[in-house]
Amino acid sequence: MTTQLDSEKPASSRFTEFFRPPKGTLGVDFAASLVVFLVALPLCVGVAVASGVPAELGIVTGIVGGIVVGLLPGSTMQVSGPAAGLTVVVADAVDQHGLATLGIIVLGAGLLQILLGLSRLGTWFRAISPSVVQGMLAGIGLVLILGQIYPVGGLPQPDTTGEKFSGIPDLLVQTFTSAAGLSGLALAALTLALMGAWKKAPAKWRVVPGALVAVTAASAVAAFTAAPVSKVEVGSLLAAINPPSAGAWGDFFAPAVLGSILTFALIASAESLFSAAAVDRMHDRPKTQYNKELVAQGAGNSVCGMLGALPMTAVIVRSSANVQAGARTKASRVLHGVWLLLFVIALPGVLGFLPEAVLGALLIQAGWKLLELRNAVELIKSNRGEAFVLILTTTMIVATDLLIGTLTGLAVAVVKTAIEMSRLSVASEHEDERVRVELGGNATFLRLPRLLDHLENVPAGKDVHVDMTEVRHLDQACHQAVEDWAAQQRRSDCNVEVAMPAGSR
Known part of the structure; x- marks a missing residue:
């Protein structure tokens, strides 16, 4: 008896299965979707604020990531939305090109992702050196932390990294000498402490996300004490939607905009597919199909671009919460997008109670994890x-x-x-009238100086046998250098034998 995997089923079958899920999965997927929604809501707002755009645009991206990407093939457990890892590039793009051009950049990145996926290049992202990826995430984390300490201290975030470093002395003065700074610092410390303590709470309590508990409690304290801190400004979701204008379309092929499109596409794709590799290790459901997932991410970003919203990636925090909450099908990630949509329609004013210092602490923790x-x-x-x-x-x-x-x-x-990969071993055995030189490994141009130094140190007037049969790879540069050296020795009446690797000319 064989079982047909989700990834092998036709699209119509997968689509129908969402509305008629397998028996016994609807309840757990419903519960998991609520957990993911509660994790995603403050992160959507926090990422938008940190990116320098209206908070509503972060929620729009979360909705698209849940409903649009959630319905598409590629991954079963991954959840998409605005990511902390893109705040740096989004803030830079908005600063350089303006908010009106953000939609064009996100749309272009989405179309490029679709092209990469259709070209079956998605799996190549797994070939990127892990140390580069870890360095990229660490760099993003440092810049994110450096930027978010300013809202905690009651100051606006500087535009450049240099200004963030140079502004630290003024930030320290503001934080410890003003009511706004001290209040923001206390709220941020409370938020971080609650998130850390929640990890040690009883398992049945931890069904509620620690970030939600910390943000709710800190916001309640801020409201109860009337703390003099800045709050998140949230308006109408429809009013925040900012489709690309005619003028913005004219900038599509500008070199700077094309550079931003390439940056967004590569970083969003890499983060999504690396997240897929990590999430796939957490569950026993069908594994991610990388090319289809890249097309799905591109489709989501294309929709976000048309709405003028933030770019999206698959987000490891929401995805792991989805797995840990027991999700079994794609229904959980789609429903989390529905809950986001219903929340901003029914209760948009609730977000106005969130202090920026609390969201700053949430993102500082995200940066620390990176x-x-x-x-x-x-x-x-x-x-x-x-x-x-x-x-x-x-x-x-x-x-x-x-x-x-x-x-x-x-x-x-x-x-x-x-x-x-060009490691080359060279060893010599000297006899009375004969020298044997043995080479092993890979003889490439990168090791040519060492090879020539060794050959040129062979005593003159002796017969030489150069054994290269153990060389795994011999490039043209080293091949020609050995032949030239041997010819020169033969002109000096020396007997030189060269045993080349099998298959070489």
Whole structure:
């Protein structure tokens, strides 16, 4: 007897199955959707605020991620929405091009993701060096933390990383000498403490997400004490929707906008597919089909772009909450989008009670998780080369921007791999009138100087046998260099024998 996997069923069958789910799954999926909704709501708002856009746009992206992407094939357990990892690039894009152009950039990124998925390039994202990915996430985490300490202290977030560093002395003064700063610091500390303590609560309590408990409690304290802190401003969802204008369409092919589109597409795709690899290890349901998931993410971002909303990715926090809550089908992630939509229609005023300092603390914790310091320390102990790539990527992201930092890390990782793959062993055995030189490994141009140094140190006037039969790979540069050296020795009346690897000319 064989069981047909969800990924092998036709689209019509999967679509029908959503409305008529397998027996026994509706209840657990319904409960899981509520848990995911409660996790997603404050994160949608917090990511939007941190990105410098209206809070409603973060909720729009969460709704699209739940309903649109949730219905499409690709992944079963992943949940999509606005991600903390994209706040840096979104804020930079809005600062450079304006909010009116954000929709164009997100739409372009979505279309590029669809093209990548249809071209079956989704699986190639798994080939990116883990140290580059970890460095990218750590860099995003540092920049995110650096930006969110300002709302906690009662100051607006500076535009550039340099200004964030240089503004720290003024931030410290503001935080510890003003009522707004002290109140924000106390609320942020309360939020972080509650989230940490909730992990040790009884299991039956932890059905309610710790982030929700912390945000609700801290917001209640702020309201009860009339704390002098800034609150989130939330307006009409329909009024916040900002479709690309005619003028914005004219900027679509501008080099700077195209660069932002490429950055959004690559980062969102990488984050989504790396999240898929992590989430797939958490459950026994059908695994992610990477190319279809990339098309689904692209479709979601295309819709978000047409609405002028934030870009989306698959988000590991919501996805893991979905798995841990016992979800069995896609219904849970679709329903979480429905709950987001119903909430902003029925209770939009509730979000206006959220202090920005509390959301800042929520994102500081998200940034701290992105750092993954324990993994970084283990990598430094076990593989210094990979650790160097991680630290370089992180440093370059903080010092420049996300695209330059990530590309730098990728370039260094490729060079490092090329060097490691070009390991060449050279050994010599000297006899009375004969020298035997044995080579092994990979003889590429990167090891050519070492190879030539060794050959040139062979004593003159002796017969030489160069044994290269154990060389796994011999490129043209090394092949030609050995032949030229042998020819030169023969002109000096030396007998030189060269045994080439099998298959070489």
